[in-house]
Amino acid sequence: MLGDEVMAAALIDRLVHRCHIVNIRGNSYRMRDHQNLLRSVLILDEWLDDSVMLSIAQENNLSETAFAVPSVASAWSLRWFAPAREVDFCGHATLATAHVLTAEYGMSGAMTFHTRMGDLWATKEGEACCIDIPALPPEPLDATPRELDGVFADAPIDVFRNFENVFANLGSEAAVRRFVPDLTRIGRLGRTGLVVTGVGDGMSGAAFVSRYFAPGAGIAEDPVTGSTHATLAPYWSGILGTARGRAFQASPRGGWLDYELVKDRVFLRGAAKTFMEATIFLPD
DSSP states (O other), rough: OOOHHHHHHHHHHGGTTTEEEEEEEETTTSSTTOOOEEEEEEOOOSSSOOOHHHHHHHHHHHSSEEEEEEETEEEEEEEOOOOOEEEEEOHHHHHHHHHHHHHHOOSSOOEEEEEEEEEEEEEETEEEEEEEEEEEOOOOSSSOGGGGTOSSSSOOOOEESSEEEEEOOSSSHHHHOOOOOHHHGGGGGGGGGGEEEEEOOOSSOSSEEEEEEEGGGGGEESOOOTTTTTHHHHHHHHHHSSSSSEEEOSSOOOOEEEEEEEETTTEEEEEEEOOOOOOOOOOO
């Protein structure tokens, strides 16, 4: 574990512009090889200009790129950028950052990340990393937002939201898998994303499934999204009567998450490996 801010800065000074592309999979590595997702991580000694960080995220062209700067001891300031803008919350880029700090920079023990969402925590558990994020209880909606008129072939059985997304329960895993997104209409939500979800069919092993669309952030469909499970975990825990399980994000690429709801926190677990490293050379 690093002792103080000076040691942390010295450790990463030579790697200011090194970019780590991290491959994240479910906790058990049981899925097929293509059922994973990539997130990009840059460990910095100080913040770059916002416009530069956004440009890097656009060049990476992944759902999110994480940027971390040392704070004190094992604490880091963490920000996330999608291709279109900075985002308020990203679970898997946090998990990827925790992996990079442990695998590439020798961090150990609990890590604290200061973010727009408050403090998040991460620990290494064997091959997997566990992140501790706030539970965001579902806020019921009386009706589907008018911006989504024409998006659903059949009306959702339940609609709710959190601070950044609208959620639609389509009733079944099959309905989620066959959902065809109209990104132009979903884009009418602006900065708000859309999550479709449904109960698992008992065959896949998933307690529930979901998909996530955020064209306003430059994300047509995210392969796997940790942050949406801050609301999906408490929602489905209330329906299914269990606080832990496995969830599947049924995007074309697909991916698993292990989740656990403990009071007002959600724990997400996933295994991660560094897929690629690159050095970014910024113009003078």
